[in-house]
Amino acid sequence: MVFHGPGQSAWEDVPDPAVKEPTDAIVRVDSVTICGTDLHILKGDVPEVRPGTVLGHECVGEIVEVGSDVRTVRPGDRVLVSCITACGRCRYCREGMYGQCRGGGGWILGHLIDGTQAEYVRVPYADLSVYPLPGTVSSKDAVLLADIFPTSYEVGVLNGKVRPGDTVAVVGAGPIGLAAIATARLFAPERIIAIDLAPARLEAARRFGADAVADVHEAPRQLVTDLTDGLGADVVIEAVGVPDTFELCTRLVRPGGHVANVGVHGKPATLHLEDLWIKNVTITTGLVDTYSTPTLLRMAAAGRLPTEQMVTHTFPLERMEEAYDVFGRASETGALKVVLGGEQHDQLAVRTD
Template sequence: MKALVYHGPGDKRWEEVPDPALVDATDAIVRVDTTTICGTDLHILKGDVPAVTDGRILGHEAVGTIESVGDAVTTVRPGDRVLVSCISACGRCRFCREARYGQCIGGGGWILGHLIDGTQAERVRVPFADTSTYRVPEGVSDEQVLVLSDILPTGYEVGIVNGQVQPGDVVAVVGAGPIGLASIMAARLYSPSSIVAVDLADSRLTAAEQFGATATVNNGDRDPKEVIGDLTGGLGADVAIEAVGVPETFELCTELIRPGGRVANIGVHGAPATLHLEDLWIRTVTVTTGLVDTYSTPTLLRLVASGQLDAAQFATHHFALDELMDAYDVFGRAGETGALKVVLSGAGR
């Protein structure tokens, strides 16, 4: 089969690789019908995730069709159309029992496209298939559920839930890329009074308005602290969500919040960021971090299936699966191309 293979920082190739095979009785082999590229994949290619080694097939998001299952798999069977979660869950360890699947110590966690071969391929082996795949409801398109593999649960759990967004809050989202937009979409479920999107790209700020931001700030032109100060009588935002993963945006979030405010860091950081405790300690500031656990995926699936969340609006560019190299180019230049999520369809679509 063909797959997108990582060969070190800056080196990726669409090449022939062996077909995956069942290894454990809890595995499934899934034909990839639809996949996408994540900002984390770009971080990997920059060398920010050293655990990813030469020869790894990238990708951790997919919608596909079960082709075969191990003897211990009971909830899905060949022919089922499923969402493949970015997080694999053994279902038995301490952290899985606490619904902290991202911290699974039984062989799961974030492993696809990280510690084992991933989904940017014609087929993928999915460990713990019973607890790491979700049947796609009838009548729901691949585009509608593809972002439930990763970015929508991430924005919801690591941004909105960790940030404890409440009705009436002023929420600042720093970074209006896909994960920032997912946070904006999820924040609306909690009725904040204002959602302020901050970014350097006007195209992404336009998208943020379409996803529900009530105000936008290009921080190359205007200081977002002024805009949020005007909204809050100088107090600052109740919640600031970091959705980029660079030191400057994290530090900006700590400057945007009010005393008693909350910073929810989502971004994947490849370099240290300064935590100014000399300023923050007296302001009773809370900072949270996190890898998505995907405990919210069933809830988000219901919201998408019922039409309460329009997740298909993330899809801006479409490619065939064998055009992955072109898709990476478009996604990697999102500030120029306006790409939010690229949708790659396999031969079965």
């Protein structure tokens, strides 16, 4: 799936990737998904992506070739390809901040180099950037651990410092927001409130564990106020990436609370410091580091994550353009996550309604 500029992309033939560095691996893609960030790229919100780049930054597949310095995986291994590539040597990698890698890693797949929405993908620094998969985790479940679950967990739940007894408000009940709801529940908050404008997504939020839901146009601030004795939410997670939702989050948080911004923003948002400076509010932003991926894989293998509920539509790989259309019209199609290719296409009925 090749990006040709804002609003322009195509499923087309490109040369097969080849090993360029001794730390590379070539992966035959089995299952791949589309991320909201891919839609931001197509809108022109990520100008670093050059025309001609293959999109995608998350997949499951089989190693078919490795460079001479790769030690932890070999051809034939089934692996999860992480959305973040880590050199393992720079200052940030040594601190576990792989998303900020300065050694040629970070978020590069489908961003600075060709990505995963293809039949084959080259993965730099394979030893630290792919994860062998247990046989008990299906491809359709595992592919969700390449990005959305670690992103929601690390940038939303952990950065927001969710604690037992907290009131957590999640603004945006798309895939990232739903994964934030599911992983916030691991910390036993008193309640989770989901806020969105789509009734279908609010219904999904309840299935994923939200205790209360609110339409963004129907006084969500009053609901949060009523449920918290006037204080506001302890933690507010922004999972959309537009100015209005960020500013709503800053109005929902209590004094001393946390706003964890997860959404990818393409436009400036106003930070009302004239109101916030006196409230001791902590605001965090972040690109996922994926340090939690091994933990999440173990949890998925144990059946502790609702990954199966997230996949609403499946397609064969060659129907990538149709999958983009369905995912891009999520408010009409009810799409949460679309998965293409691999074993999940045989196991699940294709839904394109």
